[in-house]
Amino acid sequence: MGTREQRLAAIRKSFPDEALVAEVPGGDLQTFRVDRKVLVDLARHLKDDPDLDFKLLLDVCGVDYPERAERFESVYHLSSLTHGHRIRLKVPMPADAPVVPSVYPVWRSADWFEREAFDLMGILFSGHPNLKRILCHPAFQGHALRKDYDPGQRWLLREGEQDEPVWARAVQEDEDHFETQVLNLGPSHPASHGTLRTVVRLDGEVITQAETEIGYLHRCFEKMAESHTWNQVIPYTDRLNYCSSMMNGVGYALAVEKLLGVEAPPRAQSIRIILSELSRVMDHIVDIGANLNDIGAMTPFLYMYEAREELYTVLEACCGSRLTMSYVRVGGVSHDVPADFGEGVRFILKRVPQLVADMERLITENRIFRQRTEGVGKLSSEDAIDWGWTGPCLRACGVPFDVRKSYPYMGYDQLDFKVPIAHGGDTFARYLVRVEEIKQSLRIVEQALEAMPPGPIIISDHNVALPAKEKVYTEMESLIWHFKLVMEGMKVPAGEVYGFTEAANGELGYYIVSDGSGKPYRIKVRPPCFAIFQAYPHMLKGHMIPDAVAILGSLNVIAGELDR
Amino acid sequence: MNTPDVVVCDAKPLRFLQRFYLIEVFKGLAVTLRHFLGNLFARKYTVTVEWPEVKREYSERLRGRHILLTRDDGSPRCVACYMCETACPAECIYIEAEEDPSSTVEWEKRPRVFTIDLLRCVYCGFCVDACPKEAIIMSRTHEMAFVTRGEAIVGLPELLQKGPVAKLDLGYRPYFGAPRSHISLPVPVRSVAPEIAEGSPVGR
Numbered sequence: 001m002g003t004r005e006q007r008l009a010a011i012r013k014s015f016p017d018e019a020l021v022a023e024v025p026g027g028d029l030q031t032f033r034v035d036r037k038v039l040v041d042l043a044r045h046l047k048d049d050p051d052l053d054f055k056l057l058l059d060v061c062g063v064d065y066p067e068r069a070e071r072f073e074s075v076y077h078l079s080s081l082t083h084g085h086r087i088r089l090k091v092p093m094p095a096d097a098p099v100v101p102s103v104y105p106v107w108r109s110a111d112w113f114e115r116e117a118f119d120l121m122g123i124l125f126s127g128h129p130n131l132k133r134i135l136c137h138p139a140f141q142g143h144a145l146r147k148d149y150d151p152g153q154r155w156l157l158r159e160g161e162q163d164e165p166v167w168a169r170a171v172q173e174d175e176d177h178f179e180t181q182v183l184n185l186g187p188s189h190p191a192s193h194g195t196l197r198t199v200v201r202l203d204g205e206v207i208t209q210a211e212t213e214i215g216y217l218h219r220c221f222e223k224m225a226e227s228h229t230w231n232q233v234i235p236y237t238d239r240l241n242y243c244s245s246m247m248n249g250v251g252y253a254l255a256v257e258k259l260l261g262v263e264a265p266p267r268a269q270s271i272r273i274i275l276s277e278l279s280r281v282m283d284h285i286v287d288i289g290a291n292l293n294d295i296g297a298m299t300p301f302l303y304m305y306e307a308r309e310e311l312y313t314v315l316e317a318c319c320g321s322r323l324t325m326s327y328v329r330v331g332g333v334s335h336d337v338p339a340d341f342g343e344g345v346r347f348i349l350k351r352v353p354q355l356v357a358d359m360e361r362l363i364t365e366n367r368i369f370r371q372r373t374e375g376v377g378k379l380s381s382e383d384a385i386d387w388g389w390t391g392p393c394l395r396a397c398g399v400p401f402d403v404r405k406s407y408p409y410m411g412y413d414q415l416d417f418k419v420p421i422a423h424g425g426d427t428f429a430r431y432l433v434r435v436e437e438i439k440q441s442l443r444i445v446e447q448a449l450e451a452m453p454p455g456p457i458i459i460s461d462h463n464v465a466l467p468a469k470e471k472v473y474t475e476m477e478s479l480i481w482h483f484k485l486v487m488e489g490m491k492v493p494a495g496e497v498y499g500f501t502e503a504a505n506g507e508l509g510y511y512i513v514s515d516g517s518g519k520p521y522r523i524k525v526r527p528p529c530f531a532i533f534q535a536y537p538h539m540l541k542g543h544m545i546p547d548a549v550a551i552l553g554s555l556n557v558i559a560g561e562l563d564r
Numbered sequence: 565m566n567t568p569d570v571v572v573c574d575a576k577p578l579r580f581l582q583r584f585y586l587i588e589v590f591k592g593l594a595v596t597l598r599h600f601l602g603n604l605f606a607r608k609y610t611v612t613v614e615w616p617e618v619k620r621e622y623s624e625r626l627r628g629r630h631i632l633l634t635r636d637d638g639s640p641r642c643v644a645c646y647m648c649e650t651a652c653p654a655e656c657i658y659i660e661a662e663e664d665p666s667s668t669v670e671w672e673k674r675p676r677v678f679t680i681d682l683l684r685c686v687y688c689g690f691c692v693d694a695c696p697k698e699a700i701i702m703s704r705t706h707e708m709a710f711v712t713r714g715e716a717i718v719g720l721p722e723l724l725q726k727g728p729v730a731k732l733d734l735g736y737r738p739y740f741g742a743p744r745s746h747i748s749l750p751v752p753v754r755s756v757a758p759e760i761a762e763g764s765p766v767g768r
Contacts, residue, residue: 232653235688309611320625326688344747418571469738
């Protein structure tokens, strides 16, 4: 992996000036303060130098510090797939000129992340090809995530002309003097999962140009998190990727625990692993089922939903809710699992493989399905990394990257499982990888269930976790802690952390900044399908409309996570 | 970092026989026929429920509509401490406190107004966790339909417990000792609708 000194030396080779690139001591990741003048040069160096090799730009995020001289900060999280190291870049800029050069020419994954930072924080990325609002309505005024923006403020947005890309308005004629057609796919369309709008230009039936519009489900998750206590954010995280809401909560709790310096007890870790993997199975089941349904195979969809119903029964018995679980707490989980949890999970372990096998019998070697999906939405591994892809979609391009293996958390390194990869990079490969991941996840669940230790399910630190109810009813001391924790929220030490886990769609990152108070200062979610979906319009070129539907289904875009 | 621990699942080329539709069609039909007959006769794994005649049974942790428990004399257990209102991430609880005239000790509070906006509520159960008096708990009632938005804002008369606790369809609530919940799998198909206690919020 290389040490901090080696990475610093590799950067100093080309950037010896301490004033331009300075290392910030400490922190969970090696952090560099970069002058915006050299940002693009440094980015290119970081990407191309073989000792650094930061091919994957994970996240671009804006942070607002109104009391500082240089008010805004643009934060970049980089990862190297070959060396496994990660760094963070911080580019400060003054309030009167929040301009920073765009790194889009270096990493294409910066495309939507920079647009988001512009939309919500008002940071201008000079040189960005399409810098306009992405999550908020075009008529929205102000930048919602700035600290001086009142979250209670309301705007009356009139239903104006639909926002159309410039190229869609221009009339284009081909050599036969027939006008090519511009078509809207979505936002409300049964084949677009969630409300996503795609504008395509059609030449005959072939898509020649496409652009997507998102943000229809924007619920200001990040702004709302800033006005709630640390634990109150958990019900909000359930609504990010609502097909596997458990994993969002786990990722969030792990990030906060990292900042607090605590660790959940082993039994809680075990419960988290089992329910996360069951959620992953569920997410893949929904994705495969919906993808098949879109392209005309209704039957496997119903088989998959049968499995999902049984999975929901187990999750509901643990958490009390089927979709929005709110089961994880910082420091553990809210309750112990029911007494017959083991039997329920063993039923799942027996039943789900049968249904998956039935689906495989119908689909995997089905000639119609293969002709619909093979070679459709093909992306090379280099392009996929460039777009910031992670998760099953990246693994279907032949890159064996999985956070559970590379940066094990919660004891995933104790469990025996393999990372499925495929080399096709197309819709069919993504299907194959997901099917194999279901099997691997069930293997993990089996092992974790066998090894589930007894013990407490939440840490006993009264600064973090609510005391047990029987103590609250009987002891004064516990009642006081209970009261303090509910009324003021837990105090998370000041600092910042980037916590990342492998969610169903890929790397789910939480960049959390705390100022030591009872509420988060800034939470930035790195949603995996945000990076995946930004490649979608580029993948469409040369395909037909039915292919667009097949590709969209295979990318597993969850609007709740995409728009936050 | 890339991991070496992989299983490669590349697409296998179709075999000669698979290139013909007919054999594959019959193979597929065998699978669907098995499921069809299973759902028609055995019904062991059927997950669909003939709602509303048959209701799906949920675990005893289901987070549904709230109930405000009462003391033995019928007064609310709630002492208007504002904990649930503070803990609520959806900000759907509104409490106004007043002095309890019937109290034996001085300065005992009770809620004058206690409303929950059931349309704002996200049913996360944080209010139940926050309550230090076991005054607010949740029932398993999850089928709630309203004609107007105003109707969804329920106050003390609608929320207060009616009838003995044993007769209520209790859901998420604090408990000690053994976890009280069970998993019934395969999904119960012919479960009977829970008996509705007279005057409970369910049968309103």
